[in-house]
Amino acid sequence: MRRYFARKLFVYALTFVVAVTVNWMIPRFMPGDPVAGMVARARVSQPEAAEAMRTYYTNLFGFDEPLWQQYLHFWGALLQGDFGISIWVFPTPVGDVLLDALPYTLGLMIPSVLLSWFAGNWIGALSARRKVLDNTVLPVGYLLTAMPYMWIAVILAWALGGQAGWFPLSGGYSLDIQPGWNADFALDALHHWVLPFLSLFLVALGGWAIGMRNMIIYELESDYSSYLSALGAPQRLIRRYAFRNAVLPQVTGLALQLGVLVAGALVTEIVFAYPGLGSLILAAIQNQDFFLLQGAFLFIVIGVLIANFLIDVVYVVVDPRTRTGMAGGTS
Amino acid sequence: MSTPSDPAPETAAPAAAPSSPAARPGSEWLHYAVRNPKLLIGFSLVVILLAIGLVGPMLLDNGNPNEYVGPQASPPDGTYWMGTTTFGQDVYAQFVHGLRATFLVGVVGGAIAAVIAMLVGFLAGYRGGLVDEVLNMLTNVVLVIPALAVLLIINAYLGVRSVAVQGLFIGLTSWPWAARAIRAQTFSLRTREFVDLARLSGSGTWRIVFREIAPNMSSYLFMMFILLFGGSILIASSLDFIGLGPTEGVSLGLMLQSAQQWSALQLGMWWWFIPPGAGITAIVGALYVANVGLDEVFNPKLRES
DSSP states (O other): OHHHHHHHHHHHHHHHHHHHHHHHHHHHHSSSOHHHHHHHHHTOOSHHHHHHHHHHHHHHHTTTSOHHHHHHHHHHHHHTTOOOBOSTTTTSBHHHHHHHHHHHHHHHHHHHHHHHHHHHHHHHHHHTTOHHHHHHHHHHHHHHHHSOHHHHHHHHIIIIIIISOOSOSSOSSOTTSOOSSSHHHHHHHHHHHHHHHHHHHHHHHHHHHHHHHHHHHHHHTSHHHHHHHHTTOOHHHHHHHHHHHHHHHHHHHHHHHHHHHHHHHHHHHHHHTOTTHHHHHHHHHHTTOHHHHHHHHHHHHHHHHHHHHHHHHHHHHHOHHHHTTGGGGTO | OOOTTSOOHHHHHHHHTTTSSOOOTTHHHHHHHTTOHHHHHHHHHHHHHHHHHHHHHHHOSOSOTTSBOSOTTOOOOSSSTTOBOTTOBBHHHHHHHHHHHHHHHHHHHHHHHHHHHHHHHHHHHHHOHHHHHHHHHHHHHHHHSOHHHHHHHHHHHHOOOOHHHHHHHHHHHSOHHHHHHHHHHHHHHTTSHHHHHHHHTTOOHHHHIIIIIHHHTHHHHHHHHHHHHHHHHHHHHHHIIIIISOSSSOOHHHHHHHHHHTTHHHHTOHHHHHHHHHHHHHHHHHHHHHHHHHHHHHOGGGOOO
């Protein structure tokens, strides 16, 4: 087990280093003068502000230093939590801008990932033994997985928000309410949260249901199931064993899906103008705010790494082979 | 699903032989392929959409789908089958051109990802040892970094915007899960007798991989390509939607983006945002359904009687 975690942690550390390096390399190895480009793109009207920006960037990039020193400085600044300063909302530090948006993204992601996983596995397991249910779950599941995230979001917004008028079409809270820790704001935020949540939940649901259904059917046909039923074991028991075996790949799948779900949350946030990381990224791209973009990228990578690590811990709990160290070599 | 009462493939294949003159080994799965409704429906839908994408743009007298041709914001009617946008662009013209771009990005992205996945997966699985360790590490690193975030920053910096470049980037980032799967399959095949025999006769690594191992999992590789193809289409539509699509021409994702940008939703112009999304869903969904059908054709255990 120690070996298992050592390997996992090594991959995560390596991933982080690669991500930071990619982040560092891109502005340096792109053609053209990045500082001049960024100052020009920011369209700052006052010359003093433009000059301040120019000195700031030149110092930050440290173009007069040798490359390896620039690389080390980048790491040094990063480890002190310095992501640079946003161009879009100059002169707010990128870290602050991102931290403001983070609760919205997490509040959207965590419930939709977990609930769709539980609900999808449950529906999938049920449909594996009921023919009628299976005939509806399968086509609906395929339809849901094939839908682009933003399209299901647009359809939901149109049907439930526009036509039915039950939910607000955009934003994270009403404009006349000040964000804060009170019941009014919480209710309003919840009201705005329903549609984006529902769209993320639905798209992920289909995939989990189909995966679980296929795994259970596969397990029910395997040797140990036939052996158990030959011994006269009750169907309930066989199904319970099948479920326990089928759920393992689903846990791995959850880890694999996280990166994709981050992407899903980004486009869904853009549809609903939800004030999370996704909307920030869109603003960063539109305003050519590369520091904000780089910061958001690192935030996402860190988030995915933490989530993957948590799933590795869960895996140890559900898979006995990990505990005895057997799975260390294959992961 | 399959019960002992299923007709075994050995008994079923000869029964089909008289009707088809050439009873080569390939005709057995063809026999099941033409009788599998999922494969037929999925495959036909893909072919129909591909045909619309290929032929549709040629039948239009206007070469540029973004030109302002008709009345503004009119619902579908006889002249404009899918209505027009706020600017009077023909939604149908955009749709058929968009289908073309969507298929192109799927083929380019899917093919590049499949080639990388095969190279990495075969090499890691067949050679094992240190090569496997290094390649596995690389696969895991790329797997954990969210592909869309990488595509975002590369796209935003480079600013190169064409369907082909987009497909290239998607291909370069979406191969890891497929490489892992191929590695696992290769692992189980490399200790078989026929591989040992090839190795004893002095064949090189790539010769063994492509002559002995790959043909034995060709059905699996084909299905993997279909999934990568569908995945590329979905990723490309997300990129287009965020505003990082091709700068010229039109794609289904770009149509959704402009519908969103010009508040088609608030204006109730459903004909603007329904067709592009439905097009993507139909292609990807049909690919998935065809894939399930293929699985049943290749894997006798899954066949329903």
